[in-house]
Amino acid sequence: MSGVDVCVVGSGFGAGPAALRSVEAGRSVVVVEEGHRWDGRADSRKFLQRQGDIGYYLDLFRANVGFDFDRNAASIVLGGRGLGGGSLVYSMVSLRAPGFVFDDPVWPAEVDRAELDPYYLRAEQQLGVVQLQWSGARPTDDWRINAKRDAAFAVMCERAGVSCDPTPVAISARCGNLGWCTTGCIRHAKNSVDMRYLQPAEDLGAEMRVGTRVEWVEPAGALDGRRWRVHTTGMSDGVAGEVLCDTVVLAAGAVGSAALLQRSAAHLPGGVSRQVGRNLSRGGDILIPAVLPEDLELDDLEMAPGKIIGSCSFQYLFEPPPGFGDDWQRFIIQPMMVLPVVSSVLVADPDGITEDGGDMRMFGLGHKHLMQKWGTRLLHLGVMGIDGMDGTVSANRTGGVSIEYTTSPRTEALQSAARAGVRHIIETSGGRVLPSWDELRNDTLSIHPLGTCRMAAGPDQGAVDHRCRVFKSSGGVHDGLYVTDTSTYSSPIAVNTSLTAAAISERAMALMD
Amino acid sequence: MAAARETLRGMWDAVVPGTHAGVVEDRLTDGTPAPGAGQAGVQEWFEAVMGTLPPPLDFVADWFYRAWAADLDLWADTFHLPIDGGPGFGELPLGPTLAERGRQFKLMLMMKLFPGPIELKYLSSLLLAKMAFYGDFHAEAKGTERVGSSYIGFPGPVGPARVSNFTYNTPVGHGDPRLVRTPDGLVTAP
Numbered sequence: 001m002s003g004v005d006v007c008v009v010g011s012g013f014g015a016g017p018a019a020l021r022s023v024e025a026g027r028s029v030v031v032v033e034e035g036h037r038w039d040g041r042a043d044s045r046k047f048l049q050r051q052g053d054i055g056y057y058l059d060l061f062r063a064n065v066g067f068d069f070d071r072n073a074a075s076i077v078l079g080g081r082g083l084g085g086g087s088l089v090y091s092m093v094s095l096r097a098p099g100f101v102f103d104d105p106v107w108p109a110e111v112d113r114a115e116l117d118p119y120y121l122r123a124e125q126q127l128g129v130v131q132l133q134w135s136g137a138r139p140t141d142d143w144r145i146n147a148k149r150d151a152a153f154a155v156m157c158e159r160a161g162v163s164c165d166p167t168p169v170a171i172s173a174r175c176g177n178l179g180w181c182t183t184g185c186i187r188h189a190k191n192s193v194d195m196r197y198l199q200p201a202e203d204l205g206a207e208m209r210v211g212t213r214v215e216w217v218e219p220a221g222a223l224d225g226r227r228w229r230v231h232t233t234g235m236s237d238g239v240a241g242e243v244l245c246d247t248v249v250l251a252a253g254a255v256g257s258a259a260l261l262q263r264s265a266a267h268l269p270g271g272v273s274r275q276v277g278r279n280l281s282r283g284g285d286i287l288i289p290a291v292l293p294e295d296l297e298l299d300d301l302e303m304a305p306g307k308i309i310g311s312c313s314f315q316y317l318f319e320p321p322p323g324f325g326d327d328w329q330r331f332i333i334q335p336m337m338v339l340p341v342v343s344s345v346l347v348a349d350p351d352g353i354t355e356d357g358g359d360m361r362m363f364g365l366g367h368k369h370l371m372q373k374w375g376t377r378l379l380h381l382g383v384m385g386i387d388g389m390d391g392t393v394s395a396n397r398t399g400g401v402s403i404e405y406t407t408s409p410r411t412e413a414l415q416s417a418a419r420a421g422v423r424h425i426i427e428t429s430g431g432r433v434l435p436s437w438d439e440l441r442n443d444t445l446s447i448h449p450l451g452t453c454r455m456a457a458g459p460d461q462g463a464v465d466h467r468c469r470v471f472k473s474s475g476g477v478h479d480g481l482y483v484t485d486t487s488t489y490s491s492p493i494a495v496n497t498s499l500t501a502a503a504i505s506e507r508a509m510a511l512m513d
Numbered sequence: 514m515a516a517a518r519e520t521l522r523g524m525w526d527a528v529v530p531g532t533h534a535g536v537v538e539d540r541l542t543d544g545t546p547a548p549g550a551g552q553a554g555v556q557e558w559f560e561a562v563m564g565t566l567p568p569p570l571d572f573v574a575d576w577f578y579r580a581w582a583a584d585l586d587l588w589a590d591t592f593h594l595p596i597d598g599g600p601g602f603g604e605l606p607l608g609p610t611l612a613e614r615g616r617q618f619k620l621m622l623m624m625k626l627f628p629g630p631i632e633l634k635y636l637s638s639l640l641l642a643k644m645a646f647y648g649d650f651h652a653e654a655k656g657t658e659r660v661g662s663s664y665i666g667f668p669g670p671v672g673p674a675r676v677s678n679f680t681y682n683t684p685v686g687h688g689d690p691r692l693v694r695t696p697d698g699l700v701t702a703p
Contacts, residue, residue, distance in 0.1 A: 096695070098702035113703075117695075124697060131699050134685055154686030163689035168699035314689045317702055495702070 003226040003244030004028040004207075009214045009260065011035075012085020013501035014251030014485025016197025017123065019206050021509035022247075029206040030243055031198065034213045034235060035062070035082035038184070038194075060184070061089060064255050066403035075391065075405040075444045077282075079253055083210050084194030086253065089182050090498050091308040092169040092190055093334070094129040096120045097493035097500045098317055100330075101386070104491035106456050108466035111490075116503050119510070123502035124168070128191040132166035132310050143175040143189070147306020149379065152296055153335040153425075154311060160428035162315045162421075167334070169307055170196070181308040193502075209243075211235045214260060215399070217248050217481065218267035227480050247480040247512070250453075250470075251505065254280060254487040255403065258452035259395035261463065261470065261483070268481075270472030273459035276452065280391030281492045282405065283448025284331060284414055286383040286436060288422045289347045293430035309334045309382070313425070317494060321421035329414035330494050331385025333422060338380040347378060348435045378434075381426075383418040386492045387411040389451050391444070405444040448497045453487035455504075464488055468508035484508045 005027035008019045015031060023029045038060075062081035067074050080088035099113035134154070136145050146166050157164035174189035181190055188195070202208055213233045220229040226244040233240055250257040258277045265272045313333045320328035338346065388408030396402055407415075423433050437443055456462025459471035468484050469477035484505035486497045493500055652658060692700045 094699075096701040121696060124695065124699065129697070129699060131697075151685050158686040164686040165688045165692060165700050168701075314692060314702055318689070318691050 003224070003246075004030045005245065006030075006247045006249060007032060007228070007230050007243045007245040008249045008251060009230070010085055010250070010252035010256060010485065011083050011198060011208075012080065012087055012193055012251060012253060012485065013498045014253075014483075014488075014505045015085060015249065016087075016193035016201075017126070017502055017505035018249040018251060018482075018484055018509055020126070020197045020201040020204075021506065022249075022512075023201045023204045023206045025509075027247075029201065030245070031083075031201070031206060031208050032212050032214055032230070032232060032243065033083050033085070033208065033210045035059075035080075036210045037083045037208070038088065064401055064403050066405075075403045076446070077255055077403055077449045078445070078447045079255075079449075082194075083198060083208060084192045085251075086498065087192035087194065088184070090192070091181060091336070091496070092171055093167045093309050093312070093496040094124060094127060094170050094499040095168065095312075095495040096503075097495060098330075100317075101491055101493045106454055106461050106490040108455055108457050108490075110466040111455065116500070116507065119503040119506040120499060122506050123499055127170040127193075127196050127499075127502065128172060129168050129170045129499070131168050132307070134166060142177065143171070143173050145177075146310040147177060147337075149306060149335050149337060150311035152292060152379070153313075153381075155296065156293075156425050156429040156431065157313050157315075160425045162313055162425055164311055164313045167310060167312045169310070171307070175307070177306045212241070214252070215240075216260065216264040216267055217250075218264065219269065220244055248482065249505075249508075250481075250483045251485040253485055254449035254452045255393050255401055257483050257485055257487045258393040258463075259401045261453065262393075262395040263399075268472075268478060270474065270476065270478065273463045273471045273473055275454060275456070275459065275461065276463045277393040277395075279389040279451040279454055280393050280403070280405070280449060281387055281389040281451040281489070282391065282411075282444055282446035283450055283497055284329075284383065284385030284387040284492050284494060285446050285448055286385075286415055286418050287336075287346060287445070288381045288383065288419065288436045289434040290379050290381060290422065290426045291432040291434065292377045292379055293426075295430065306337065308337050311335060316417070316421045321417055322424050323420055324417050328417045329386045329410060331383050331414060331418050331421070332495055333418075333425070334382045334384075336380045336382045338378075346380065346437065348437075348440055379431075381422050383422070384448060384492075384496065385414045385418060385494050387414050389492065391446075391449075391451075393452050405446075407442070407444075448486070450486040450489040450492065450497055453483045454490045455488045456490060462490060467511045468504065482508055482512075 006018070006022040006029045008015045008022075008029065008031045011019075011031055011033040019029050019031050060081060062079045064077040064079075065074060066076075078089075080086045080090070082088050096117070097113065101107075102112040130144055132144050132146050133141070134146055134151070136142075150166070154164040170191035172189045172191060174187045175185075184190075198206075198208065209232075211234060213235055215231040215233055217228060217230050220226045224244050227246045228244070228248045230243040230245065230248060231240065232242060250260055252260055258280075261272050261276045265276070311334065316328070317330045317332060320326060388410035390408040390411055391403065391405040394402040394404075419433070419436070419439075426433050437445060453464055453470075454462035455464050455466060455468065457465075459473055459475060462471070464470050464483050465477055468482045468488055469479075470481045470483060471477055484501070486501045488504055489497070489500070688700070691703070693703045695701055
């Protein structure tokens with residue numbers, strides 16, 4: 001029989017478990033990935049050379065950008081490009097979703113935290129997640145001790161009466177606290193999907209078909225001997241191809257999977273839910289820059305090596321920030337290491353309004369002087385919370401994807417609560433919170449997109465059932481057609497999204513017929 | 514000198530691996546804070562000895578910065594904008610034993626280099642002081658003979674005598690009591 005048992009589309013956190021568990025179950029598997037393999041990850045020297053090449057970054061990150069000319073606002077969704085998907089550029093923070101998020105009525109009754117816990121554990125063990133800590137034996141524990149940046153954040157939290165914990169991260173003992181995590185670890189200490197899921201799958205016989213874009217999916221013909229036909233195009237040569245298979249697992253991310261289902265809808269008997277592409281959440285992402293107080297003597301904070309993210313305040317998951325009532329939108333705060341090149345773009349001069357009304361907060365001499373003055377005293381705080389899922393994804397006729405975000409009252413409530421929480425922590429210590437992007441512009445930048453193919457009880461609310469099987473538009477499911485990535489989240493989860501995608505994929509594979 | 518000093522403090526952390534660096538220090542057995550680089554008088558030491566280092570230390574330091582400067586050249590075409598008459602990349606007195614530690618840090622460092630000229634011997638002294646300090650630190654942690662102070666007369670991280678159970682690791686802040694642990698000991702919201 002030609003073809004394979006399982007075709008996995010994408011290669012990130014939703015794809016890795018699908019590939020590995022399928023091949024472990026004795027099924028033949030092909031993983032189709034639009035990007036390429038990162039050979040540099042096996043060759044530190046080559047990798048270092050590429051780090052000096054701006055093309056490296058353009059190649060590594062996948063950016064979907066939409067622009068609303070009426071609002072003069074851009075919507076940007078960033079992800080990883082290449083075998084490993086989002087894990088190529090993630091910060092390794094591996095957190096389980098808080099139980100309360102599953103109280104959102106869109107989540108199917110079968111899925112809650114207790115149900116997912118065994119699959120979380122399985123994903124944690126496969127990814128090699130370890131608990132960072134504030135102290136340990138030196139130098140043997142250096143690899144899992146937190147960095148100065150995290151200590152500074154913890155000190156400010158302590159002064160403000162706010163809790164702060166080291167995060168669980170997916171790293172190995174090879175970590176040298178170099179701070180290269182996002183753009184690639186030259187010590188191979190970053191436990192990404194390509195290393196921890198796809199490599200074992202490949203060792204067991206799974207095929208990694210990189211540089212190949214999936215166009216649409218349709219049922220195979222009666223004589224094909226397989227259930228599904230996956231249409232592909234080679235990225236380098238433009239040659240059309242196909243994969244015949246019995247099961248298709250879409251795991252191309254919140255943007256990619258929705259667009260793929262939309263492009264496939266006309267070819268699928270029974271269509272897909274009208275909910276596909278709706279309810280795109282930015283993951284509650286808000287990036288807030290701050291200047292640290294003088295008394296911490298942390299002039300050189302960004303110099304500090306360490307993990308990209310090593311600590312987190314969970315305080316505002318459990319109680320509102322000062323000035324807010326019990327109906328606040330919940331969120332976490334994580335101090336992040338941001339490259340100074342990027343940092344200088346993200347930081348705005350709060351005094352940059354000129355006499356003639358011009359806005360020079362992001363540019364100009366004042367901004368440059370601000371960077372000189374504060375330099376590495378800048379600390380970027382990443383917020384993730386419960387936003388309004390107020391974006392949409394639309395596949396257009398040319399094969400591209402349109403993204404549009406609005407800002408709903410729920411998202412605005414999250415943004416104001418997050419700023420209040422960050423201000424409380426920073427200003428209690430005498431630091432200064434700078435304007436964040438969402439304050440200056442209507443732009444939306446999301447690195448934790450989710451939603452668009454929500455898991456739900458039926459097609460009127462979501463796109464897939466609790467087992468991740470794709471709904472037909474009027475009820476019932478497409479046998480053998482799955483979505484297993486962050487697009488299946490029925491609600492935002494208020495923490496980093498990678499581990500939950502892996503857990504949902506693990507569960508879907510465990511329940512696969 | 515103030516601008517250079519600020520830059521050098523940045524360089525200090527760029528050179529030295531680890532998670533300590535004067536943020537939150539450990540306490541000694543009598544409850545007093547264990548000295549960090551500042552308390553150990555490192556800055557005062559290198560200001561006193563700068564320009565007076567004996568060979569081969571002066572040679573090593575010069576080599577170090579030349580090599581680092583060569584490495585920085587790799588960035589020139591991509592990122593460097595010659596603004597405000599700042600030095601070109603090849604003119605920066607920096608160097609790359611730190612290849613693995615990263616150009617990220619060098620970029621950060623360069624942002625702080627533009628305000629003022631750097632005195633090479635000052636940098637050299639600082640670098641050696643840092644190496645001595647952390648050499649002694651590791652010697653303290655392992656209970657072995659010091660390497661830095663005995664060679665260049667550096668006072669060492671905790672004074673002239675070795676301190677048993679020396680560590681820089683101190684828990685900071687407080688964890689959230691509402692979090693729970695997974696079977697593998699990871700923190701998670703319930």
